[in-house]
Amino acid sequence: MTAKSAPVDPVPAREECRTPDVYFTGSRINWFRKPEDMGTSLEEAGAQTALAELQASPDDDYLTVTLLAAGLAEILHRRSRAQQGETIEEGLLPPAWRVGFSRLWWRCAEQSGPLDWDDLRLLRWCAEPFSTWPVILDLSPTDLQQTLLVDEQLSEFAEQGARLAHVDVEAEWVERQVYEALRSTAAANGTTKKEVEEAYAYLRRYLIDHTVITDRTVLSLEHNFRAKDSSGRTMVRGLIDVAYRSRPVSGPQRFLLCPGCHNVVNDLAPSCHTPGCLGGDPLVSVLEPLAVVYEQHRATRLYFHDPGLVEARIIDALRDDERLAGKVRVTAYPEVDVLDVLVEFLSPGPNPVVLESWGVDAKDQVSAHLLGRGFIWPQRLPCTGRFLALPMHRARQPQYVTDLRSELDGRVSGVVVIDEQRLLKRIRERAEELHP
Structure with a gap:
């Protein structure tokens, strides 16, 4: 033809x-x-x-x-x-x-x-x-x-x-606005580099852990993050205003939350549609606002909350593991989000020094090929080990890891593609090797 x-x-x-x-x-x-x-x-x-x-x-x-x-x-x-x-x-x-x-x-x-x-x-x-x-x-x-x-x-x-x-669509615009508000709020509420990093990590994690909040919660945040902008409004309230949608209400408010990801669901037989979430019977959350509730923007959920779940699991698993106490130092979102996790292996003794540092960038994206094409390892933070960590629901998909490695080959060198469980296992094994 x-x-x-x-x-x-x-x-x-x-x-x-x-x-x-x-x-x-x-x-x-x-x-x-x-x-x-x-x-x-x-x-x-x-x-x-x-x-x-x-x-x-x-x-x-x-x-x-x-x-x-x-x-x-x-x-x-x-x-x-x-x-x-x-x-x-x-x-x-x-x-x-x-x-x-x-x-x-x-x-x-x-x-x-x-x-x-x-x-x-x-x-x-x-x-x-x-x-x-x-x-x-x-x-x-x-x-x-x-x-x-x-x-x-x-x-x-x-x-x-x-x-x-x-x-430049609406969701990406909101994503940029939230990211800029995170950085500026953290910078305004810290006087040292460490304080700024800690403020950023706290607020970044807050978006992962809280999909719906009240004006009472915002007042509490304002008490802890008091820096204000030129108009006299607290910077943290500005962050909440761009990351959440506000809604005036009266009296207690009942929400159904997915037990796996804490996203709001609509009925008693819900499906949250969050990638990799195991779901389960919804949790009933009764909030008592003064006059306003805040629910996350769709873009906040897509670009901060949902992909942040794998980051939170890795961070929590490392910090909660008593076997790693004194052997590993875990930093969430180091250098104000250059990476998702920095794992530093410490020497034995009363004055430990860093023996090795492993950087972790966690990614939860539907297409391995598109992820590989857009992935760049940040060079600002030198690491002896560099890991692109995948949530289990992606790593278990047929050909996902193979396709991702194929796309990265020749573009990004020295980065290990690994699922979250194997990553945790390797960190524990390395800690034991350095602390026999």
Whole structure:
């Protein structure tokens, strides 16, 4: 079968196409036109120029689905803004979507597949597993079972892809805001480097341990972290305001919490959908606020709470192990989050010195390939041992560790990929070797 030329627009270039929850002008073919021919702004033209470089790897299907995820993220962000009453000036589909579309179209042409599909059809495919798409994608068997959309929202796989593509969507914006608030609050509440690090570690862990809080809790935090900004508001209240959504209430408030991850669930037969969570019968939590309760933003849950669960398990297991007392010093989020955990092996005796230091960066992400492509080991903190730690539910997935190591090979050297249980075992064994 002879490959066809790229299809024409389903709507004329200057006409609008409107479907439920989707707004755009023109279609995929706009990618092949000059910006001045389709009324593109200079800003979007610049984005198109940058994205054009991505055409250089036509056989990289992970790049294709990453671009589609990035485009979906921007489409959903525009939809959210429109629902809030904003005027959406961007008419064209996002550049990332158009590049992803064109790459997928040429992939279909290579395989003599169907070429008469359009953006709306591709949007429907995004809610189906990649394995059902009418094109064979070179993805891992596990990733082929993933979708880009779940209930009209980004899937976990798509969230990971959009982050890798550095798309400025609402969730990523909230993530940056929370991270900046964490750092500035810690810096303002410490007079020494150690105090700043301890303040950061406490607040970072607070987001993992507390998914819903009250105004009484915030007052307690303000008592412990008293530094204020130029307006007279405490810095820690600013952190709470960006990491949580506030809701006025009256009287005691009853919440159901998942016993495994403490995320809020909605009924007595819940599924928290937190990756790797064992769940169980929900816990009833009755809070007594003065007038306000705070529940974590979706972005706080996605980027701080849920992936932080594996970090918390590793830290707690090491600190609670009496066999390691006097042999190992554990620092959570050293150097203000350069790594997740720093494990220092101490010499025997009354004046111990550090014999070895192991750095741990824990990652809980759905796609091993996308994780490997985005992973960089921080060089600011020298370590004799460097470990990328995985939660058990990822490490037990077929081919996950193999795929991750394959992606890291040649890109990152000297980093050991290991699951959380083997990591703890190796730390205990090394401590015994140094303290025979």
